[in-house]
Amino acid sequence: xxxxxxxxxxxxxxxxxxxxxxxxxxxxxxxxxxxxxxxxxxxxxxxxxxxxxxxxxxxxxxxxxxxxxxxxxxxxxxxxxxxxxxxxxxxxxxxxxxxxxxxxxxxxxxxxxxxxxxxxxxxxxxxxxxxxxxxxxxxxxxxxxxxxxxxxxxxxxxxxxxxxxxxxxxxxxxxxxxxxxxxxxxxxxxxxxxxxxxxxxxxxxxxxxxxxxxxxxx
Amino acid sequence: xxxxxxxxxxxxxxxxxxxxxxxxxxxxxxxxxxxxxxxxxxxxxxxxxxxxxxxxxxxxxxxxxxxxxxxxxxxxxxxxxxxxxxxxxxxxxxxxxxxxxxxxxxxxxxxxxxxxxxxxxxxxxxxxxxxxxxxxxxxxxxxxxxxxxxxxxxxxxxxxxxxxxxxxxxxxxxxxxxxxxxxxxxxxxxxxxxxxxxxxxxxxxxxxxxxxxxxxxx
DNA sequence: TAGATTGTTAATCGATTAACAATC
DNA sequence: TAGATTGTTAATCGATTAACAATC
Numbered sequence: 001x002x003x004x005x006x007x008x009x010x011x012x013x014x015x016x017x018x019x020x021x022x023x024x025x026x027x028x029x030x031x032x033x034x035x036x037x038x039x040x041x042x043x044x045x046x047x048x049x050x051x052x053x054x055x056x057x058x059x060x061x062x063x064x065x066x067x068x069x070x071x072x073x074x075x076x077x078x079x080x081x082x083x084x085x086x087x088x089x090x091x092x093x094x095x096x097x098x099x100x101x102x103x104x105x106x107x108x109x110x111x112x113x114x115x116x117x118x119x120x121x122x123x124x125x126x127x128x129x130x131x132x133x134x135x136x137x138x139x140x141x142x143x144x145x146x147x148x149x150x151x152x153x154x155x156x157x158x159x160x161x162x163x164x165x166x167x168x169x170x171x172x173x174x175x176x177x178x179x180x181x182x183x184x185x186x187x188x189x190x191x192x193x194x195x196x197x198x199x200x201x202x203x204x205x206x207x208x209x210x211x212x213x214x215x216x217x218x
Numbered sequence: 219x220x221x222x223x224x225x226x227x228x229x230x231x232x233x234x235x236x237x238x239x240x241x242x243x244x245x246x247x248x249x250x251x252x253x254x255x256x257x258x259x260x261x262x263x264x265x266x267x268x269x270x271x272x273x274x275x276x277x278x279x280x281x282x283x284x285x286x287x288x289x290x291x292x293x294x295x296x297x298x299x300x301x302x303x304x305x306x307x308x309x310x311x312x313x314x315x316x317x318x319x320x321x322x323x324x325x326x327x328x329x330x331x332x333x334x335x336x337x338x339x340x341x342x343x344x345x346x347x348x349x350x351x352x353x354x355x356x357x358x359x360x361x362x363x364x365x366x367x368x369x370x371x372x373x374x375x376x377x378x379x380x381x382x383x384x385x386x387x388x389x390x391x392x393x394x395x396x397x398x399x400x401x402x403x404x405x406x407x408x409x410x411x412x413x414x415x416x417x418x419x420x421x422x423x424x425x426x427x428x429x430x431x432x433x434x435x436x
Numbered sequence: 437t438a439g440a441t442t443g444t445t446a447a448t449c450g451a452t453t454a455a456c457a458a459t460c
Numbered sequence: 461t462a463g464a465t466t467g468t469t470a471a472t473c474g475a476t477t478a479a480c481a482a483t484c
Contacts, residue, residue, distance in 0.1 A: 001421045004451075008417050012410055030465070042465095043453050050467060058460040058466050076416040083412070094312035095408070100369070100392060104409045106416075143419055144412070151318070168419035170412055174318060184422060186415045188406070190313070191322045192230055194301070194362070194388055197404045198294040198324075199226050201361055201386035203219050204402060222475075248441065260441095261477050268443060276442050276484045 002051050008075075010048055013038045015071040022064050030061040081106045084142050084166075086157045087149035088113040088127045091172060095146060096125045108146075110136055114153075130160070137164035147171045158185070220269050226293075228266055231256045233289040240282050248279040299324045302360050302384075304375045305367035306331040306345045309390060313364060314343045326364075328354055332371075348378070355382035365389045376403070 002008065017037040021029055031042040031049075038045075049055070049062075054070055056062035072078050083101075085092050088111040095101075096108055111127045113119060119127045128136065136142070145166040149157050154173030161169060162181040171177060174189045220226070235255040239247055249260040249267075256263075267273070267280075272288055274280035290296050301319075303310050306329040313319075314326055329345045331337060337345045346354065354360070363384040367375050372391030379387060380399040389395060392407045 001424070003418075005414060006451085008414050009410060011417075012413055032465085041453060043455090044451095046465095046467060047452080056466060058458075059464060060460075061465070074417065075413055076420045077413070081412075081416055090312040090315040094308040097308040098408065100409050101412070104413060106409065106412055144416060167422070168415045170408075170415055182422065184415060184418045186411055186418075188408070188411055190316065190388075190406070191318050191324065192227060193404055193406055194299075194319070194324055195230055195293055195295070195322060196223060196226050197386045197388055197402060198299055198362060199229075199292065200221075200402045200404075202294045204385070204400065206219070224475085250441085259477060261479090262475095264441095264443060265476080274442060276482075277440060278484080279441070 007048055007051065010038065010040065010044070011052075011071055011075060014045070014048070015068060015075065015077075018064050018068050018071070022068070026064055028061045028063050029067075031056070034062075077105050079105075081144060082109045082140065082142050083107065083144045083146060084109060084133070084137065085111040085146045085148060086113075086130065086133065086161065087111075087147065087153075088115075088118045089148065089150075092146070092148040095148060109140065109142070112136075130157075133160055134164040137161070137166060143167045145169050147173055149173065151175050158183075225266055225269065228256065228258065228262070229270075229289055229293060232263070232266070233286060233293065233295075236282050236286050236289070240286070244282055246279045246281050247285075249274070252280075295323050297323075299362060300327045300358065300360050301325065301362045301364060302327060302351070302355065303329040303364045303366060304331075304348065304351065304379065305329075305365065305371075306333075306336045307366065307368075310364070310366035313366060327358065327360070330354075348375075351378055352382040355379070355384060361385045363387050365391055367391065369393050376401075 014034060017034060018029070021037070031045040035042040035045045052070070052074055054067065069078075083106055085095060085108055088096070092111055092113075096111055101108060108125055111125060112130045112133045113127055114130045116129070119129060121128060143166065145161045145168070147154055147157050147161075147169055151173045154171065154175045155177055158169060158171070158177050158179070162179075162183050166183060168184045169186070171185055171187050172190070174191055177185055179185050232252060235252060236247070239255070249263040253260040253263045270288070270292055272285065287296075301324055303313060303326055306314070310329055310331075314329055319326060326343055329343060330348045330351045331345055332348045334347070337347060339346060361384060363379045363386070365372055365375050365379075365387055369391045372389065372393045373395055376387060376389070376395050376397070380397075380401050384401060386402045387404070389403055389405045390408070392409055395403055397403050
């Protein structure tokens, strides 16, 4: 199992770049070209592929169609991914309306909130009581959840999700969560991202230049 | 200049942990204890500090108060950080109401949108026309901006920000942005974070265990 | 002083890159 | 075949960690 997060992020970028090459009418591609498109070395491309047992032709490069299928398979994109949200506040509501998830085959199927005024089982995306989360997750076999509840409620929410059988959580609460089950937690901390950015801006004032903190997300 | 993003993230965690120690009545601390609190090695703590010229006492450890001041200074937290948002849609509006920024000394002072129906100069946080961004940024000496506009508008928005003198951008558009000026761009791509999470969940189905993708954000 | 902790150097670890034999 | 590209091994690079001399 490959556990290098950067490597998986590159797979996503390879995939996105390949769709663009396909649109341009290409059917096969060399590691060289793909590397250029994504901004890495060709050795990196071949190494990443070999980690997943993807092979090309010694002289003909890689078949784009077959490559896209393989990458989508690795990334779990060959089936619709159903996701639930706990916390239908400002951030949760924004995520429910976020168009880019659907483009990527990710569908937010329901949200849950303790506040009755936030509930509405008839929204395009229904908002239920938090108590209904466990049954919903089990009935609909949901594996992925998003935590966008207030900080103090985050741990309790994670516990509920794990008990319900959630296997992966995108957590927006800036809290260290105790993870009891066999569940993957991916933390996104917006304050910290801004704090980090501010450091680099201040540090750059002295030594001018251009920096991109994260790799481009093609 | 230290350009290791992980190192800067650790500084934030040290700082947060130190506030907790201070609350508990401690006045000084050893690298050992701080390391435990943050989940790193004591060598890592001392190494990080030495990179920033922070020194302690050979036998007395580090003075918590002095350390907090120094870390806050490095992280730019000794002054209020004013931030503007371009794009007052779902995500932009949610960020405007996000309480955790203020806790961290980050204040969103204005938003800008091309859609006249989104505008309101009288909101707690005013929403102006995009054309007003440049003057506002110059008048108020803003250095940090957030891009939460639709994908296709992101590059144009960055260009406007750079022309206005913005030095750091938190970009939520899943686009590779061409960065002309001496501006730091920090990309946050929520689709990609979910995609990544889904990979790890699928990969774990085979080899069970507990994974936390990002370090805890204490 | 004896003991404990820092600050730094050297070793280790993991990820990326260069190089090249295999081969289409 | 000659030439070009893959797949993989070895070298490099950067970050983390272990170890320990300096010293309070």
